[in-house]
Amino acid sequence: MKKSIILIIIIFLIITTLLILIPNTSNDYIKKGKLYISSIVAKNNTLKEDNNGEYSDYIELYNGYSYQINLNNYHLSDNEYATKKWTFPNIIINPKEHLIIYATGNDNCDIPKRICHTNFKLNSTGETITLTDPYGNIINKFTYPTQYNDIPYGYTKGKYDYLDKSIVKELNNIKNKNYEIEITEYMTHNKRILYDNYGNYFDWIELHNKSHNDYLIENLYLTDDVTNLKKYLIPKTELKQDAYLIIYLAGKSVSYDTGIYANFSLSDNDKFIIISNGEKIIDKVEIVNLSDNISYGKTKEGWKYFPTPTPGYQNNTNGFTVLGGSNGNT
Numbered sequence: 001m002k003k004s005i006i007l008i009i010i011i012f013l014i015i016t017t018l019l020i021l022i023p024n025t026s027n028d029y030i031k032k033g034k035l036y037i038s039s040i041v042a043k044n045n046t047l048k049e050d051n052n053g054e055y056s057d058y059i060e061l062y063n064g065y066s067y068q069i070n071l072n073n074y075h076l077s078d079n080e081y082a083t084k085k086w087t088f089p090n091i092i093i094n095p096k097e098h099l100i101i102y103a104t105g106n107d108n109c110d111i112p113k114r115i116c117h118t119n120f121k122l123n124s125t126g127e128t129i130t131l132t133d134p135y136g137n138i139i140n141k142f143t144y145p146t147q148y149n150d151i152p153y154g155y156t157k158g159k160y161d162y163l164d165k166s167i168v169k170e171l172n173n174i175k176n177k178n179y180e181i182e183i184t185e186y187m188t189h190n191k192r193i194l195y196d197n198y199g200n201y202f203d204w205i206e207l208h209n210k211s212h213n214d215y216l217i218e219n220l221y222l223t224d225d226v227t228n229l230k231k232y233l234i235p236k237t238e239l240k241q242d243a244y245l246i247i248y249l250a251g252k253s254v255s256y257d258t259g260i261y262a263n264f265s266l267s268d269n270d271k272f273i274i275i276s277n278g279e280k281i282i283d284k285v286e287i288v289n290l291s292d293n294i295s296y297g298k299t300k301e302g303w304k305y306f307p308t309p310t311p312g313y314q315n316n317t318n319g320f321t322v323l324g325g326s327n328g329n330t
Helices: 002-021 028-032 165-176
Strands: 035-041 058-063 075-077 097-102 108-110 115-117 127-132 138-144 153-156 159-162 181-187 203-209 215-217 221-223 237-239 244-249 260-262 272-276 281-286 295-299 302-306
Touching (some): 181 272, 181 281
Parallel strands (some): 097 115, 244 260
Antiparallel strands (some): 035 153, 108 115, 203 244, 215 237
């Protein structure tokens, strides 16, 4: 009888120990206040700059314990089958503290400043992120859906969700308005390629109506500044299906009655060209350094440099992925 009681006690202790040691991959433990991923931003356009002045996507950790945790040899990954993709260095996260980790693919850390960049980027169409301890146990795993510009996705009310549902609803409404305008080509050093009706060689941006219907451009803005989405209001203009529109970058207000002239110009220090509705970004294109009379345009294979630009038309001339070479000929 005594042997049976002892055996039952031993079995009970073994089961209890296993329950403690087996990692909990559900999100229930978050309610108890542990270390977990509190939010991610997979489309960061204006929310937060990293230490390089870039709007990088990021992962936010939260330490719900009442003591410090040394994250050395913890891991983050965007592949649930390869959970040790990126490893933390010797960095402390304090109790009740949030810690930002930038997902840029740059794989570097400034340990004294506790600023780190992973060796992977976040996929804005959705994926699974894991946080793993030094023993290989997954202590947090969640899968997120398609992400929106500047909307964090994180833990709220006992589950992971968009952290501003009203904005997501607004974005869905905007999407339903069928904004089918995109930036397809631009030039920052126009010396002889395209001149307006008055003989001016302004730099320019090309917009494209990619829909199968005529589109009325109305209440849309063009800017090179993510902090000022209303920099230039595009005049009300009808754009036929699959047609292109040139906007000259005059750098000042002009009163020409032919053509559209934005009140700003591009420089080598600018980072983006943006179309918006004044509140949210509709299309954003990164600005690259260009030589005189070289444009940068969108093709089915991606963006390319064009020694023979095609303002107002489809980019179908010989383009290059690298300037000065034949790599990526179309």
